[in-house]
Amino acid sequence: MSAAAAKAKRAVRRPVSIASFAQSENVRRDDQHNEVEMLMPVVAEVFANIGITKNDIDFICSGSSDYLIGGPFSFVTALDAVGVWPPMPESHTEMDGAWALYEAWVLLQEGEIDAALVYSFGRSSPGNLNEILALQLDPYYLAPLWPDPVSVAALQARALIDAGKGSEEDFAAIASRSRKDALSNPKAQVAHDIPVETLLRDEYVVSPLRRHTLPPITDGAAAMVLAAGDKAREWSDKPVWITGFDHRIETHSLGGRDLTSSPSTAKAADVAGVADGPIDVAELHAPFAHQEIILKEALGLDDGVTINPSGGALAANPIMSAGLIRIGEAAARIASGQAARAVAHATSGPCLQQNLVCVLEGE
Amino acid sequence: MPESEALHASHVLEYPYSRSVGPVIGAFLTGLRDGKLLGVRGTGGSVIVPPTEYDPATGEDTGELVEVGPGGVVESWAWVPNPLPKHPLARPFAWALIRLDGADTAMLHVVDAGGPDQVATGDRVTVRFRPAGERIGAMADIEAFVPEGGAS
Numbered sequence: 001m002s003a004a005a006a007k008a009k010r011a012v013r014r015p016v017s018i019a020s021f022a023q024s025e026n027v028r029r030d031d032q033h034n035e036v037e038m039l040m041p042v043v044a045e046v047f048a049n050i051g052i053t054k055n056d057i058d059f060i061c062s063g064s065s066d067y068l069i070g071g072p073f074s075f076v077t078a079l080d081a082v083g084v085w086p087p088m089p090e091s092h093t094e095m096d097g098a099w100a101l102y103e104a105w106v107l108l109q110e111g112e113i114d115a116a117l118v119y120s121f122g123r124s125s126p127g128n129l130n131e132i133l134a135l136q137l138d139p140y141y142l143a144p145l146w147p148d149p150v151s152v153a154a155l156q157a158r159a160l161i162d163a164g165k166g167s168e169e170d171f172a173a174i175a176s177r178s179r180k181d182a183l184s185n186p187k188a189q190v191a192h193d194i195p196v197e198t199l200l201r202d203e204y205v206v207s208p209l210r211r212h213t214l215p216p217i218t219d220g221a222a223a224m225v226l227a228a229g230d231k232a233r234e235w236s237d238k239p240v241w242i243t244g245f246d247h248r249i250e251t252h253s254l255g256g257r258d259l260t261s262s263p264s265t266a267k268a269a270d271v272a273g274v275a276d277g278p279i280d281v282a283e284l285h286a287p288f289a290h291q292e293i294i295l296k297e298a299l300g301l302d303d304g305v306t307i308n309p310s311g312g313a314l315a316a317n318p319i320m321s322a323g324l325i326r327i328g329e330a331a332a333r334i335a336s337g338q339a340a341r342a343v344a345h346a347t348s349g350p351c352l353q354q355n356l357v358c359v360l361e362g363e
Numbered sequence: 364m365p366e367s368e369a370l371h372a373s374h375v376l377e378y379p380y381s382r383s384v385g386p387v388i389g390a391f392l393t394g395l396r397d398g399k400l401l402g403v404r405g406t407g408g409s410v411i412v413p414p415t416e417y418d419p420a421t422g423e424d425t426g427e428l429v430e431v432g433p434g435g436v437v438e439s440w441a442w443v444p445n446p447l448p449k450h451p452l453a454r455p456f457a458w459a460l461i462r463l464d465g466a467d468t469a470m471l472h473v474v475d476a477g478g479p480d481q482v483a484t485g486d487r488v489t490v491r492f493r494p495a496g497e498r499i500g501a502m503a504d505i506e507a508f509v510p511e512g513g514a515s
Contacts, residue, residue, distance in 0.1 A: 031369040067376075070374050141388075145450075162439065204444060206444075207441060207444070254471055255461075256420075
């Protein structure tokens with residue numbers, strides 16, 4: 001598709017607004033609540049923010065992973081957080097909530113519904129993430145070797161260093177800035193002001209990745225309400241509009257990719273129209289510090305763009321929710337007037353295998 | 364509720380099912396059992412290792428199987444100072460993306476080198492199979508790659 005054709009296609013899309021967003025506290029370990037109990041206050045808040053109830057929405061879509069919870073069809077149980085009666089159209093993605101949001105957005109495009117609830121939840125603490133995340137890899141060639149997520153990310157970081165696109169100092173600077181910014185994020189799990197020189201004294205977990213370049217292990221949940229048509233205006237004086245949305249994936253073969261670039265992000269950014277106007281804020285789902293460098297390049301962001309003012313996934317990384325939270329955080333910057341146009345990004349799979357790009361604009 | 368009052372119980376979740384690996388992955392795994400490394404020809408004649416039934420770049424069916432290796436080049440690596448219980452080696456090792464001789468893509472495996480100063484991008488390594496009687500047709504039939512020329 002040519003750039004002009006893509007732009008024309010975006011212009012005829014149905015405007016959809018992010019009417020409300022809520023997230024739980026992000027914590028290392030929440031032993032006191034099960035998934036439903038974690039979600040209930042978040043769902044209650046996302047409705048209360050705009051004074052609506054479940055009866056005002058037409059569709060529910062969630063994102064979660066049975067592998068984290070250790071039980072099949074856990075997403076069915078999670079519906080208890082919203083209430084299962086009377087029944088309503090509902091769907092689930094075994095993916096980050098950002099992809100559940102995409103599914104709801106597609107349904108809103110079809111015009112048969114005007115409002116949707118999206119939620120996602122991930123309790124990382126009960127299991128062993130190093131082993132669980134190895135199971136998302138190719139089951140014949142990769143998973144049998146049990147490459148953990150830090151090791152796989154370290155291969156990417158090394159490739160980035162070898163290509164001259166980043167250094168350990170650059171990675172530390174990203175971690176330092178992110179967690180300093182997180183000091184103003186009340187939902188952040190890891191927030192502190194530690195200079196780069198101090199961080200660089202950290203031990204390697206898997207070289208070239210030192211402790212500070214890793215995301216925290218987080219329990220957390222998030223929810224969002226999408227609105228179109230009259231409801232978008234009814235629920236907000238100044239709606240935050242989704243003006244571009246796309247997601248793309250690369251091969252599951254790690255050795256078949258150039259790990260120092262992200263063509264799937266670049267393609268999604270192209271289709272979503274990131275370059276159609278200036279970007280004020282970018283919320284990037286870069287669980288490992290070095291991945292911000294790759295995403296910044298793929299999205300074509302210059303140094304004037306504020307990246308991850310929330311602290312990003314380095315400040316809190318609730319698996320299955322961290323991508324949806326990026327979109328919520330970007331929308332919050334527009335709603336507050338701090339930004340006019342923002343891009344939010346979510347990732348899934350090893351080394352940024354799959355990427356989603358969402359462009360948001362105020363009015 | 365204080366932490367001490369939360370009940371904990373261990374729970375092992377398993378999805379026990381068997382898969383048929385098909386003509387390409389199956390050939391590769393059988394090759395490992397026989398002490399051979401196989402790739403497959405993709406679109407334009409490139410050699411994909413480990414092989415897939417389709418070329419990930421074009422989606423087209425792949426063609427003939429070709430033998431590759433046993434040596435190759437380290438394209439990226441990561442040093443594991445503290446191996447996890449399920450890792451292939453119990454002693455410190457390097458994960459590596461290795462482009463085998465004759466291949467156009469890289470394969471993930473481990474390099475058994477003495478320390479992080481003994482592995483580098485661009486290094487040549489060679490395969491070290493398990494003894495023939497121990498091989499079962501799986502990635503673990505490769506014990507590790509080792510620096511070519513025989514360090515460690």
